[in-house]
Amino acid sequence: MKKPQDNYAFLDGQNLNLSTQAMGWRLDWKRFRVYLREKYGVGKAYYFVGYVPENTDLYNSLQSYGYSLIFKPVSVRKGGKLKGNCDAELVLQAMIDFSAYQKAIIVTSDGDFACLVTYLQKMGKLECVLASSWGGCSHLLKRAAGQRIAFVDNLRGKLEYKKKSTP
Numbered sequence: 209m210k211k212p213q214d215n216y217a218f219l220d221g222q223n224l225n226l227s228t229q230a231m232g233w234r235l236d237w238k239r240f241r242v243y244l245r246e247k248y249g250v251g252k253a254y255y256f257v258g259y260v261p262e263n264t265d266l267y268n269s270l271q272s273y274g275y276s277l278i279f280k281p282v283s284v285r286k287g288g289k290l291k292g293n294c295d296a297e298l299v300l301q302a303m304i305d306f307s308a309y310q311k312a313i314i315v316t317s318d319g320d321f322a323c324l325v326t327y328l329q330k331m332g333k334l335e336c337v338l339a340s341s342w343g344g345c346s347h348l349l350k351r352a353a354g355q356r357i358a359f360v361d362n363l364r365g366k367l368e369y370k371k372k373s374t375p
Contacts, residue, residue, distance in 0.1 A: 217315060239369075259281060314337045
């Protein structure tokens with residue numbers, strides 16, 4: 209039986225991308241979208257990211273996989289490092305769509321989302337938090353999620369990007 213698609217996922221895109229890379233692998237975003245749909249009944253998956261014009265091909269691919277992208281302008285920090293913190297946008301979107309979804313899946317390891325997770329728990333709207341790894345996840349976020357937390361590193365075999373070999 210097919211799962212109803214009435215849950216929404218809210219992805220801290222840069223957090224998950226950098227976290228998996230720090231663990232030595234790349235996430236297959238297409239397979240991850242299928243996983244969210246099949247495992248959690250996610251009909252809408254928001255992907256929050258700082259906008260960098262050079263990444264247009266990536267953004268187009270993510271959209272073709274079924275992600276709804278929410279962009280934030282980036283600022284340039286000392287040393288040329290880009291910063292596009294989307295935390296407020298993610299929280300705001302979760303609240304704007306609050307009555308539209310059955311349950312929320314919050315995809316991040318960032319403790320700044322502990323207040324959102326706590327609120328969603330209290331309101332009976334949290335399906336789970338998907339964090340990158342136990343060790344890379346904020347203590348505050350783990351405490352807020354309680355038993356409703358899972359770790360993407362445990363899914364590496366299923367979700368790792370594997371380059372297609374050419375004949």
